[in-house]
Amino acid sequence: MPSIRKNRPWRLPESAATPEAVHLGRRRFLKAAGLGALGTLIGGAGCGDPGGGPTRAGAGLSPFPRAWTGRYPAPRNEAYTLDRPLTGEAVAGRYNNFYEFTTVKERVAELASRFPFHPWTVDVSGRVRRPAVFDIDRLVVSMPLEERLYRHRCVEAWAMAVPWTGFPFKALLDLVEPLGSARYVRLVSFHRPELAPGQARQPWYPWPYYEALTLAEASHELTLLATGVYGHPLPMQHGAPIRLVVPWKYGFKSIKSIVRIELTERKPATFWNDVAPLEYGFEADVDPSVPHPRWSQARERLIGTDLVVPTLPYNGYAELLAGLTS
Numbered sequence: 647m648p649s650i651r652k653n654r655p656w657r658l659p660e661s662a663a664t665p666e667a668v669h670l671g672r673r674r675f676l677k678a679a680g681l682g683a684l685g686t687l688i689g690g691a692g693c694g695d696p697g698g699g700p701t702r703a704g705a706g707l708s709p710f711p712r713a714w715t716g717r718y719p720a721p722r723n724e725a726y727t728l729d730r731p732l733t734g735e736a737v738a739g740r741y742n743n744f745y746e747f748t749t750v751k752e753r754v755a756e757l758a759s760r761f762p763f764h765p766w767t768v769d770v771s772g773r774v775r776r777p778a779v780f781d782i783d784r785l786v787v788s789m790p791l792e793e794r795l796y797r798h799r800c801v802e803a804w805a806m807a808v809p810w811t812g813f814p815f816k817a818l819l820d821l822v823e824p825l826g827s828a829r830y831v832r833l834v835s836f837h838r839p840e841l842a843p844g845q846a847r848q849p850w851y852p853w854p855y856y857e858a859l860t861l862a863e864a865s866h867e868l869t870l871l872a873t874g875v876y877g878h879p880l881p882m883q884h885g886a887p888i889r890l891v892v893p894w895k896y897g898f899k900s901i902k903s904i905v906r907i908e909l910t911e912r913k914p915a916t917f918w919n920d921v922a923p924l925e926y927g928f929e930a931d932v933d934p935s936v937p938h939p940r941w942s943q944a945r946e947r948l949i950g951t952d953l954v955v956p957t958l959p960y961n962g963y964a965e966l967l968a969g970l971t972s
């Protein structure tokens with residue numbers, strides 16, 4: 647997909663700003679986190695399931711550690727509103743892109759359902775002052791979780807509206823303290839071909855899945871690390887136990903099941919750009935005026951409905967991207 651030039655002179659309307667309570671809550675958290683929080687958040691011996699045995703958050707979902715479910719549903723951040731109905735959970739959870747399992751969207755949930763996503767760690771390294779390995783249990787109980795209703799636009803011209811639960815990526819970046827030389831953030835998913843049939847059967851793809859953002863994009867208020875959806879922890883088909891959500895970019899940027907994050911000076915390669923450079927760019931901002939080489943991006947099909955609606959520039963988030971520099 648050709649790269650898209652950003653329109654710089656955006657302004658952030660007051661109505662779109664994060665409510666003070668949410669903003670203050672996060673700042674207090676980060677201040678309180680200080681040095682001590684790293685010790686609490688970093689995994690290691692004894693960082694297993696702090697809450698005891700597994701529990702079920704809903705019919706058909708994998709068991710989740712009890713400590714996680716205590717954090718759901720998280721308070722909704724009302725600053726993020728939708729112009730369309732929320733996609734039903736059963737619809738969103740049965741129409742997934744997760745090539746590690748299969749390219750058949752309707753089969754992902756079933757094939758992913760037995761994938762073990764606990765215990766899980768996320769290794770954050772590279773151009774940071776405080777590299778760390780974060781245990782997912784500690785992240786879920788310690789980070790400032792909130793729910794946000796976001797539009798979700800796939801490059802394949804379908805769309806959903808999804809209630810993600812997560813925390814701003816910036817909250818994690820603040821803990822590791824990016825160095826002045828850090829300009830990009832690279833994210834990597836798992837490589838387990840023995841458990842993920844799509845990885846075993848499609849060896850021509852450059853596994854594991856990898857994606858990247860500029861540090862400015864990763865630090866933007868809209869950019870979430872999601873650990874939950876529909877008021878409970880993420881089921882595997884949505885990228886358990888932790889995934890990226892960048893709502894103004896095509897869905898392939900929102901990498902699922904992250905195991906590694908690396909801050910770099912140089913622009914990292916990305917999975918789909920490596921696989922098909924003429925079709926998928928690094929930036930991948932939603933832009934209805936730039937067609938995919940094989941189809942139009944002007945409109946989108948709302949999954950679970952009969953509706954086809956015009957696609958919005960930056961998926962409707964242009965105003966909120968005020969001041970973003972890449």
Ligand code: MTE
Pocket residue numbers: 741742743744745746798799800801835855883884885896897898899900901902903
């Ligand atoms: N992440 C990984 N690891 N593997 C994938 O195949 N697919 C991407 C993205 N993240 C993908 C991924 C694409 S193309 C889309 S549209 C979204 O995940 C779909 O997210 P959803 O299934 O939760 O709706």
